[in-house]
Amino acid sequence: MTESEFLAAATKGDETAAREALIANPALASASTPDGMPVSLLALYHGRKALAERIGEARCETLSIFEAAALGRIRDVSVLLHLHRDRALEVSHDGFTALHLAAFFGHHYCAKLLLEEHADPNAVSENAMRLTPLHSAVADKPESVVAPLVALLLNAKANPNAMQADGFTPLKAAQQNGHAQVEKLLRAKGAV
Incomplete structure (x- = not known):
């Protein structure tokens, strides 16, 4: 092949x-x-x-930091960050940080490690979507996966009212997906 x-x-x-x-x-x-x-x-x-x-x-x-985070390979993420802490701030070829990818693919522990290594919870993707890691976290996944990620990001001072390129907010995504617990978490941190 x-x-x-x-x-x-x-x-x-x-x-x-x-x-x-x-x-x-x-x-x-x-x-x-x-x-x-x-x-x-x-x-x-x-x-x-x-x-x-x-x-x-x-x-x-x-593996790159982006692949390791997207695959949820916390050991690889840890090693890569140990070698170069600035990798937590790098942006992938498609405009996302490792934190965006860990959040999007539902890897709570990778996201936690990245935040501990100073990943920006309010980083805006460098592409037309203009997503934050919080937008990535609330993307279509089961609420049992989304809620811990949202709580983690909000506790790291993620902006609950961040708007992506089309004006869509994490709260709108939670409502659209029927995630009442996530909606409650967002509202508790000031989402409107």
């Missing part, structure tokens, strides 16, 4: 074939899109968590 075929399989193609290709050619784990998105993140963004985790395992020593 070629690198471009592997990228296609990682998103919407045959996931079994992608796993088999990865076994046959572990170098495919280092593939990235023409604009620089690693295949592990690409697979995650397309809901292919198991494949993304296998790719991460194949690249465990070379």
Whole structure:
């Protein structure tokens, strides 16, 4: 399987074939899109968590802070931050910090570690969406995953009234998703 075929399989193609290709050619784990998105993140963004985790395992020593945070690999995040604390402030090729990605993919402990290492809870993504980590946290996930992340970010002084590019707020997302507990947390910190 070629690198471009592997990228296609990682998103919407045959996931079994992608796993088999990865076994046959572990170098495919280092593939990235023409604009620089690693295949592990690409697979995650397309809901292919198991494949993304296998790719991460194949690249465990070379994961970026963004991949490690998105995959919830707290040990890797810890090592990477230990080597370079400023990684908590870096921005990925698609405009997100590691904290955005940990929050979006529901990894509370990675988000906590990043905040302890001075990640900015109010960082605005450097892309057209203009999201904060709080927006990423309230994205469509079960409330049992969202609530602890929201509490963590709010306790770190995340702005409960932050607006993304289209004016959408974390409170609107909580209401849209029917997350009453998250709505209560946001309102307690001044969300309107």
